[in-house]
Amino acid sequence: MSLNVPNPMNAMIPRTIFSADHEDFRRTARRFFEEELAPHRDKWEEQQHIDRSLWNKAGELGLLCPTMPEEYGGSGVDRLYSVILMEEQARAGDSASGFSLHSDIVANYLNNFGSEEMKKEWLPKMCSGEAVGAIAMTEPGTGSDLQAVRTSAIADGDDYIVNGSKIFITNGYLCDIAVVVVKTGDPAKGAESVSLLLVEANREGFSKGRPLKKVGMKGQDTCELFFDNVRVPKSNLIGTEGMGFIMLMKELAWERLMIAIMCASGCESVLAHTLAYVRDRKVFGKPVAAYQNTKYKLAELRSETQIARVFVDRCIEEQLKGTLQVDAAAAAKYWVSDLISKVVDECVQLHGGYGFMTEYPVAQAYIDTRANRIYGGTNEIMKELISRTF
Numbered sequence: 238m239s240l241n242v243p244n245p246m247n248a249m250i251p252r253t254i255f256s257a258d259h260e261d262f263r264r265t266a267r268r269f270f271e272e273e274l275a276p277h278r279d280k281w282e283e284q285q286h287i288d289r290s291l292w293n294k295a296g297e298l299g300l301l302c303p304t305m306p307e308e309y310g311g312s313g314v315d316r317l318y319s320v321i322l323m324e325e326q327a328r329a330g331d332s333a334s335g336f337s338l339h340s341d342i343v344a345n346y347l348n349n350f351g352s353e354e355m356k357k358e359w360l361p362k363m364c365s366g367e368a369v370g371a372i373a374m375t376e377p378g379t380g381s382d383l384q385a386v387r388t389s390a391i392a393d394g395d396d397y398i399v400n401g402s403k404i405f406i407t408n409g410y411l412c413d414i415a416v417v418v419v420k421t422g423d424p425a426k427g428a429e430s431v432s433l434l435l436v437e438a439n440r441e442g443f444s445k446g447r448p449l450k451k452v453g454m455k456g457q458d459t460c461e462l463f464f465d466n467v468r469v470p471k472s473n474l475i476g477t478e479g480m481g482f483i484m485l486m487k488e489l490a491w492e493r494l495m496i497a498i499m500c501a502s503g504c505e506s507v508l509a510h511t512l513a514y515v516r517d518r519k520v521f522g523k524p525v526a527a528y529q530n531t532k533y534k535l536a537e538l539r540s541e542t543q544i545a546r547v548f549v550d551r552c553i554e555e556q557l558k559g560t561l562q563v564d565a566a567a568a569a570k571y572w573v574s575d576l577i578s579k580v581v582d583e584c585v586q587l588h589g590g591y592g593f594m595t596e597y598p599v600a601q602a603y604i605d606t607r608a609n610r611i612y613g614g615t616n617e618i619m620k621e622l623i624s625r626t627f
């Protein structure tokens with residue numbers, strides 16, 4: 238997809254959160270997503286995952302786990318570098334790579350709560366791309382109600398025996414390790430029985446389903462994971478038994494903000510493509526852009542996108558200070574993911590029939606962005622969380 242379009246979104250309120258060093262990094266990230274990911278969309282869709290070698294390439298360029306400490310192979314930089322990677326992925330319209338989940342969710346659990354041995358063993362491999370990480374929470378029987386997971390890890394000497402299955406797992410097909418949400422305690426109990434366990438994909442009894450067939454994000458390997466009497470050493474426990482839910486809660490605000498960051502950038506990208514299209518396309522002798530309906534529509538969408546951008550940037554600042562509140566992150570996640578659904582729908586309309594053709598970025602965005610309202614906690618759950626803070 239051609240990205241050589243003007244971005245009409247920068248003019249209203251300038252962004253202030255990035256330094257010159259961040260912008261240098263952005264150039265590397267932009268080139269990577271433009272050259273290595275976006276042009277090969279058809280191939281990723283056909284095979285339902287990106288080439289494994291791209292993980293190593295991203296690692297070589299310092300595009301994986303940049304915030305991890307240098308002693309574990311990262312660059313030890315602030316989370317604005319992660320923000321840039323997410324923005325550039327969304328800008329390029331790449332929905333196939335699961336880098337941000339690997340770098341900014343899975344690696345964080347190991348770094349924040351894992352043992353020293355675990356960090357030394359896995360973080361350097363995750364930074365280089367030698368190991369791909371997944372996080373396995375959702376099960377066929379439960380998603381939103383995470384306390385109701387049934388995958389069990391029963392103590393047996395120095396090991397746990399893991400049984401159960403997970404579904405919709407991003408990076409599931411290519412993963413080398415998964416942070417698995419299990420019940421180590423009484424399965425009838427809720428949060429106090431939940432633990433996080435690192436499970437290596439090559440353990441006997443651990444198997445992967447074929448990547449699932451999805452409405453959009455078809456190049457992303459999302460699959461089922463099965464655990465059939467998998468013996469896992471107790472040293473693979475992340476944190477302590479029964480603390481899984483608390484660890485998950487600590488990172489969830491950031492994980493929700495990540496979705497808002499990608500959606501804000503996605504809105505800007507779709508608007509840029511649409512502006513270029515309506516200026517070029519002529520109907521009844523003049524450009525689509527010349528009609529009042531088009532101008533007002535784009536003015537509304539541009540305003541709302543700008544409002545989203547300012548709120549998301551403020552949330553990023555709060556995150557950097559360590560003061561991002563659960564309700565702010567939930568608001569960002571639900572509002573901006575709702576917004577991108579509206580933006581892509583209106584922009585498809587402005588493209589006419591071409592907007593329904595998957596070779597157009599707007600059509601790709603239409604199918605890819607829908608999942609944002611579902612994963613990372615559904616938007617209904619976000620409203621539930623906000624309502625609890627009244």
Ligand SMILES: Cc1cc2nc3c(=O)[nH]c(=O)nc-3n(C[C@H](O)[C@H](O)[C@H](O)COP(=O)(O)OP(=O)(O)OC[C@H]3O[C@@H](n4cnc5c(N)ncnc54)[C@H](O)[C@@H]3O)c2cc1C
Nearest residue numbers: 372373374375379380381405406407608612613614615617
């Ligand atoms: C592309 C994709 C990638 C994903 N990647 C991952 C991953 O890497 N790891 C992972 O663990 N999971 C992943 N998921 C799973 C995702 O997080 C879940 O689908 C999501 O949390 C919703 O759970 P569910 O599908 O079981 O829906 P359900 O929980 O069954 O919800 C069904 C409906 O009920 C509503 N609902 C539920 N509870 C309430 C309530 N209390 N009040 C009001 N309404 C409610 C929901 O909002 C929804 O509309 C992914 C999903 C997708 C689509």
